[in-house]
Amino acid sequence: MKNELSMKDLLDEQEKAFNEVKVGKTITAKIIKVAHDEVVLDLEYGFDGIIPVGELNIEGNKSIEEVYNVGDEVTAVIQRVSEKDGTIRLSKLQADKRNDLAEITKAYEDHRIITVNVEKAIERGVFAKYKSIDVFMPISQIDTKFVKETKEYIGANLECYLIELDAKRNRFVVSHREVLQERINIEREERRARIQAEKEAERARIKAERDAERTRIKQEKEDLFNSLQVGQKRHGKVTKIMSYGAFVDIGGLEGLVHLNNLSWKRVESVEDMLQEGQEVDVYVLDVNMETRKIALALKDINNDPWQLISEDVYVDDIITGKVVRIIDRGAFLEIREGVEAFLPISELSEDRVVKVTNVVNIDDEVKVKVLNFNPENRRMLVSKKEAEREPEEDYTEYLEVEDSLGTLGDLFKDKFKNLQK
Numbered sequence: 001m002k003n004e005l006s007m008k009d010l011l012d013e014q015e016k017a018f019n020e021v022k023v024g025k026t027i028t029a030k031i032i033k034v035a036h037d038e039v040v041l042d043l044e045y046g047f048d049g050i051i052p053v054g055e056l057n058i059e060g061n062k063s064i065e066e067v068y069n070v071g072d073e074v075t076a077v078i079q080r081v082s083e084k085d086g087t088i089r090l091s092k093l094q095a096d097k098r099n100d101l102a103e104i105t106k107a108y109e110d111h112r113i114i115t116v117n118v119e120k121a122i123e124r125g126v127f128a129k130y131k132s133i134d135v136f137m138p139i140s141q142i143d144t145k146f147v148k149e150t151k152e153y154i155g156a157n158l159e160c161y162l163i164e165l166d167a168k169r170n171r172f173v174v175s176h177r178e179v180l181q182e183r184i185n186i187e188r189e190e191r192r193a194r195i196q197a198e199k200e201a202e203r204a205r206i207k208a209e210r211d212a213e214r215t216r217i218k219q220e221k222e223d224l225f226n227s228l229q230v231g232q233k234r235h236g237k238v239t240k241i242m243s244y245g246a247f248v249d250i251g252g253l254e255g256l257v258h259l260n261n262l263s264w265k266r267v268e269s270v271e272d273m274l275q276e277g278q279e280v281d282v283y284v285l286d287v288n289m290e291t292r293k294i295a296l297a298l299k300d301i302n303n304d305p306w307q308l309i310s311e312d313v314y315v316d317d318i319i320t321g322k323v324v325r326i327i328d329r330g331a332f333l334e335i336r337e338g339v340e341a342f343l344p345i346s347e348l349s350e351d352r353v354v355k356v357t358n359v360v361n362i363d364d365e366v367k368v369k370v371l372n373f374n375p376e377n378r379r380m381l382v383s384k385k386e387a388e389r390e391p392e393e394d395y396t397e398y399l400e401v402e403d404s405l406g407t408l409g410d411l412f413k414d415k416f417k418n419l420q421k
Contacts, residue, residue, distance in 0.1 A: 021047075021081055021088060026095055028075045031068055039068050041076070041090065048087050051076055055091035057132055093132060100131040101167060108162040113179055117157050121150040128158065133172060135160075141175035144184065221252045225287070228253075228294065231302060232284045238274050246274045248282055248296055255294030257282060262298045264305050264338025266325075273298065305338035310375035318387050323364045326356050333366060333382065340380070343368060347383035359384070 029049055033040035039056065041049035051074065058067050068074070076090035077098065107114050116128035116135055125138040137160065139147050164173035228234075236250035245258040262273045274280065283302065286295040313319060313335070321333030321341055330344040343366070348359040360366055368382035 021078060023078050025078045026075060028073055031070050031072045031074060034064055034068050034070055036064060039064060041074060043088060049090045050087055051090045051092055055093045057093040057096045096132040100133045104130055104133055108165045113159050113161060115157050115159050116174060118153045118155060121154050126150050126153050135172040135174045137174050137176060141177045144177055144180045217252060224251055224253055228284050228287045230284050230286060233281055235281055238276050238278045238280060241270050241274060241276055246270050253294060255296040257296045257298050261285060264299050305336055306375040306378050309336055309339050313370060315370050315373050317370045318367060319370060320365055320367050323360050323362050323366060331356055331360050341382045343382050343384060347385055349385050
């Protein structure tokens with residue numbers, strides 16, 4: 001047949017194939033035979049590729065039969081070509097080392113973690129293997145903690161970074177410590193970030209609560225302010241004492257109780273009436289919507305003693321008062337609680353009075369006559385001498401009958417006679 005090759009052609013093809021086969025070249029072929037000490041590959045054109053057991057890169061104590069089967073594809077590197085017996089000696093171990101070296105080099109360049117298996121321990125460190133590559137891990141690079149016994153790590157699979165790589169010198173140094181430290185640092189950073197996030201979340205929560213509380217308090221104050229009406233009675237607590245009055249908190253809002261509004265009586269000092277922290281009942285005097293200021297009174301503004309006394313006392317009434325203050329021009333008398341009347345020095349006696357205390361003194365009970373009374377302006381003028389003066393007889397009735405009865409002399413003639421007797 002035309003398609004059949006002659007012996008010469010076969011030999012030429014075989015020779016051509018041999019010329020293409022070079023030591024160090026990587027080829028892939030199928031296993032056609034598995035023996036106890038080698039595997040045979042089909043390399044076409046009648047050549048066999050042989051991989052001895054030592055070049056198969058079998059891990060552990062496994063046999064060839066446990067790892068390889070007829071038909072498996074194997075990639076290996078050509079080590080030697082024998083034209084006499086038509087065989088090619090191959091090494092899978094060398095091919096694996098090429099691939100593994102490329103991997104480990106890339107891992108070194110990318111600073112990527114690789115996993116090694118510790119096979120041997122010495123005092124200065126441990127020897128391990130990354131696939132087909134032998135690596136060394138110094139004792140200082142085994143752990144972040146002090147390592148006393150390196151033997152404890154034999155058989156362990158450790159994640160490492162390559163910290164030194166020199167393929168020409170076959171020097172590969174790895175560090176498990178760097179991986180551990182990196183993870184510790186990451187954990188610390190994550191913990192720090194978590195704590196920071198928790199703190200920020202807590203601060204945000206507290207701020208939100210405070211804002212909500214401020215809003216609630218602000219609204220409550222607004223509601224309270226809007227509910228205030230003049231004359232209302234409110235319970236509060238004294239927050240600050242000043243010379244001119246006291247500030248009282250009535251439920252979140254402060255109002256001023258002026259010195260003049262502490263009592264219907266005269267008050268010399270705020271401290272005479274109030275102390276800081278004291279709970280009191282106060283009355284709303286005024287609410288200024290523009291300035292947001294509140295005027296309060298400790299005295300009962302709904303029971304003004306001047307208004308009450310105006311219903312009982314009138315001009316020309318004789319009343320009794322107690323001397324509470326004395327000045328050069330006269331004395332002040334307490335008529336009722338919160339109501340004082342002024343008794344001028346000129347109204348103390350019919351006689352000339354040089355000094356008020358010559359006639360009245362503090363705490364004296366004095367009967368006086370009301371000369372002038374203005375409850376709206378809180379003013380009352382009284383007279384002691386008018387209260388003590390004898391009332392004159394009223395002759396008006398007699399004056400009306402003068403023409404019919406004669407002269408006044410005639411009318412009172414008999415009276416004068418009686419007086420002379």
